[in-house]
Amino acid sequence: MKPLIDPARLDLAAEYRAKPFGRHSPELQAVLDVMHRPEHCQDLILVSIEPGKWMLGQRLPDGKPPRLIENRVFTRLEDGEWEAFRRRWKALTGQELKLP
Amino acid sequence: MNKPTVVGYLDSLYAHPGDAVIVRVSVFDPAGRYTADLVRLICGETGPKGPGIKEERIEVGLAKEYAGGEQPTPIGSYVIVEKMPQLGAVEMSLRVWPTLPGKGQQALVSLGPLRLFIDQSGAVALAANGESISTGRPLRARAWHRVKARYDPATGAARLSSAPLPGFHGDAKTEAKGGLPVVKPKGPLLMAAAPKPGGGTTDHFYGKLEAPVLRSGKLKARWDFSRAIDTAKIEDVSAAKLHGRTVNAPKRAVTAAKWDGSTHDWRRNPAHYAAIHFHGDDLSDAGWKPSLNFKLPKNLKSGFYAVKLQASGPAFYVGFIVSPRPGAKRAKLAVLASTVTYLAYANYRRRMTPGPFELAMGALPTVDMTDIVLADHPEFGNSTYDVHRDGFGVAHATIRRPLFNMRPGGRFWNFSMDLCLIDWLDNQGIEYDVVTDHELHEQGTGLLKSYKAVMTGSHPEYHSLEMLQALEAFVSSGGRLMYMGGNGFYWRVTFPRAHPGMIELRRSEDGTRAWAEMPGQYYHSTGEYGGLWRRIGRPPNALVGIGFIAQGFDASTYYRRTAASRDPRATFLFAGIDEEIIGDFGAWGDGASGLEIDAYDAHLGSPPHALVVASSENHSNAFMLVNEEMLNNSHGVDGTLNARVKADIVFFETPGGGAVFSTGSIAYAASLAHNGYDNNIARLTRNVVERFLDPAPFKPPAS
Secondary structure (H helix, E strand, O other), rough: OOOOOOOOOOOHHHHHHHOOOOOHHHHHHHHHHHOOOOOOOOEOOOEEOOOOOEEEEEHHHHOOOOOEEOOOOOHHHHHHHHHHHHHHHHHHHHOOOOOO | OOOEEEEEEEEOEEEEOOOOOOOOOOOOOOOOOEEEEEEEEEEEEOOOOOOOOOEEOOOOOOEEEOOOOOOOOOOOOOEEEOOOOOOOEEEEEEEEEEEEOOOOOOEEEOOOOOEEEEEEEEEEEEOOOOEEEEEEEOOOOOOEEEEEEEEEOOOEEEEEEEOEEEEOOOOEEEEEEEEOOOOOOOOOEEOOEEEEOOOOOOOOOOOOEEEEEEEEOOEEEEOOOOOOOOOOEEEEEOOOOOEEEEOOOEEEEEEOOOOOOOOOOOOOOOOHHHHEEOOOOOOOOOOOOEEEEEEEOOOOOEEEEEEEOOOOOOOOOEEEEEEEOOOOOOOEEEEEEEEHHHHHHHOOOOOHHOOHHHHHOOOOOOEEEHHHHHHHHHHHHHOOOOHHHHHOEOOOOOEOOOOOOOOOOOOOHHHHHHHHHHHHHHHOOOOOOOEHHHHHHHHHHHHHOOOOEEEOOOOOOOOOOOHHHHHHHHOOOOEEEEEEOOOOOOOOOOOOOOOOOOEEOOOOOOOOOOOOOOOOOOOOOOEEOOOOOHHHHOHHHHHOEEEEEEEEEEEEEEEEEEEHHHHHHHHHOOOOOOEEEEEOOOOOOOOEEEEEEEEEOOOOOOOOEEEEEEEEOOOOOEEEEEEOOOOOOOOEEEEEOOOOOOOEEEEEEEOOOOOOEEOHHHHHHOOHHHHHHOOHHHHHHHHHHHHHHHOHHHHHHOO
16 A cells, blocks of 8 residues: 655655654645644643753643653753654654754 | 642732732652742743743742642532432432443442442443442443433342433433342432542533433422523422532533424523533642741732742643732723633643644644643643543633643743743833733723723634723723733623632534534523634634634744835834734744734734734744634635635724724734844734824824
8 A cells, every 4th residue: 555655755744854843845735734643743832841951741541641752851942843753654654764 | 750749729810919828839759849939020931042041039938848648530410409308219210322332330329328320331220328329331432321320228129221302313212220238328419420538529520411300209309401501400390499509610502302303592491401511521629728828018019929849840820810809009001901802712731632634733742841740630620722531621710729821931832931931021111011811801992091002912802791881991992902912802702600710611503612612602601602702703803903824833934014104194103114924933833924823814904004013924824814714614724725824913093092003913022022022023913012002092093
C-alpha cells in the first residue's frame, strides 16, 4: 500500500524543520494534516519541566498526567515540535527521517 | 519531576485594601510544612522573548513557615434530605436516564444501609448491608427508565424492577425479587450518591433523575424537581414536606422524560424540565478549612496579586485582584481584569486529553508542572472547556477550589497574558486601578463612573448581561474603552444566586466551542438564554467595532496600516509612528496579531464611521475562519487563502463624547515590551491612553 506520506519528500521535512510555526506550503500542510489525524498524532504533548525546558509526553485517557516519553530535554519549543514530526514521519513512512 | 506540593484558594477573586483575606490551603508535601507570602504580580511571561517574571513582595506578616495537611475535596453532586422520619417497609420509584451504566457502581437512592443503585453491569440493584439483588439487565445509556423497588425491614423481602419508558423498543421490563439482610432504612436520604463510611459520599451517579417517590406507611414523599429550578432546593410536594437540597450544583433546567420539543424555555413548562443531571465530577465548593488569615495594607496599590505558597516544589500562586475600596480616590484609568473569563478557563484539562489537538490549534499542546498537579487531582474539578466523565459539557465553574490559571507563567493566556498590560503600564508610569468582571457584574456601570478610560484584558470572552450593559452605559456616557484583545464579549455567562462564586454557561446554538449544549437546554437555570452574544442579538461589533473572526495557535503576524490611519481623526493614534508595518515582533509568536483575532463587520453592527486603521496579514494555515461565519464547511478558509482572516485595529467616537479603540488580537499585549518597551505597538497604545485620558470630548464625524 502506498504510504500516506511520500518518504522521498525530504524537502517538506526540511521546510518544516526550518519553520515549524507559521505559513507552510500547501504540500507541507497536507503532510501535517495526515500527521495530525487522531489515528496518527500519537497524542503527543510538550511538558515544561521548568521554565525554558520541555520534554515530549503522551496524553493519556481520563485526564491522567501525561506519560513522559524519554529522558530528552528541549530548550526550544521548535525542537520539541521537530521531534514529534520525526516520530510521526517514521510511523507513517516506516523510515527514519534523516536530513542533511 | 519537581511539582508544586501545596495549593490553595481564596473566597473571592478580588479584595480591597484593608480587607482581611482568608486562604484555604492543602499540603501534599509529606513533611506538612509550607511557606506563604504576598506578592504583587507585574509580569508573568516566562519565554525567551519577554521580560520574564516580575513580582514584588508585600510585607503583611505572612512570610513564615506553617504546618498543614491535605484537605479533602468532596467532589460529586447529589441530593440530600437530612430530616427523615422513622421508616418501616419502603417503596421507592423514580425515573432514571443513566449516562454511564456499566461504568462502576452508582447510587440512585440511599437510605442508610439500604441502597437502590446501578450495579457494575449497569443493571438496577437493591442492596442491604452490602448484599444485593439485581435485575440483571443493563439499563440503556441516555434513555429514560422507570425504576421501582420495595423492601420490608421486618423480613428482608425485596423486589425491584426497571422498565424503559415508551419511546424506544428492544428492552423489556425486568424484575427481580429475593431476600436481603434485615436492615433499618434511615435518613438522611441521598439521591445520586451513597454515604461513605467515615463521612462524605461515594458511588456518585452520572445521569438524570426525575420524580423520586418514597412510600413508607402513611408517608408518601414526592420530590418534584420542576419546582425551584433556579435554586439549590429540592421540594417534597407531599404533606410530609421532606424538603432537601442539592450539593455541588448538579445541572438543573435540563430536559425530563416528558420533554417533547414543544418548548425550549424551562420557565414556560417546568414539567418538561423536572429532571436533574448529576455528575460524579461536579464541584461547587471544595469546602476547605481556613488556613491563613491576613490583612491587606490600607494603602495597598490596586493591581494583580497572589498569595505565593511553597513547600518542597515550585511555588503555587493563588492569584487575585486588589481593586479600590468603594469611595476611595481613583486613578483615571481602570484595567478591567477578566476574572469571569479566568474562571471559565480555570482548571482546563482538555490540553492533556488524547485527541487531534493540532488539527485545530496548529501546534502541540504544552503544559507545565503546575498543570500536572491538576491532572494528579481530578477532585479539583474541570473547566467549562472540558466535558464531564459522561461526555456532557461542564456548564459550571466555581472559585471555591484551587484555580490553576490565575498565576504568572504557565500557559501564556488570560491572567498571565494580561500581566503584560500591567508590566507596560508600570513601565510607562501610567496610573491605573484594576477592577474586576465580578465587581462589574455586581455593581454595574457605577463601578466605572469615575474613570475616564477602561482598558480590558487580552481576552475578555465571557460576560453576563449586567456586565455588557454596564460597559455599554459607560461608553455611551462619554467613557473611553480600550479593548486590548481578541475574541471578546463572546459567550453569555450567568451567576446562579443559589451558588455564590459559581458561573453557569450553556454553549447553545453554535460558535467556536468545546462542547455543544443539549437540545432543549439552551436556557440557563437563571432563565436567561445562553450562547454567543452574537446569536442573542448583542454582537461584540456593536460595542467595540470588531468581532471574533479566526484563531490559530502556532505563530503571530504583523499589522499593516490602512489609508484610514491617515484620516485626521486618527492622527493622534499614529503620532510618532512612521512605519507602515506595525507589530512585526512580540513575545507570543513573533507578532502582535495572533492567537484569537477579531475583524470589523458592519453587518454585525460595527459602527459605519469606525476607522479600521490597521489590519493584519499573512496569517498561517492554522488560522481558520470561525465556524459561526460559515453556513457550511468549505475549502479556502485558512489564513493563507482567506482575506477575511485578519485582525482589525479599530477606532471610533461615540455620541456622548467617548471613544473606543480595539486591537483585535490576544497576542497584541505580548508585543508591548519588545525592544525595551520602545516599539510602535507600545507607542500606539501610549497615544491612545494619553488621548483617552484627556477630558476633551470626542465627536463622531458628521454623517
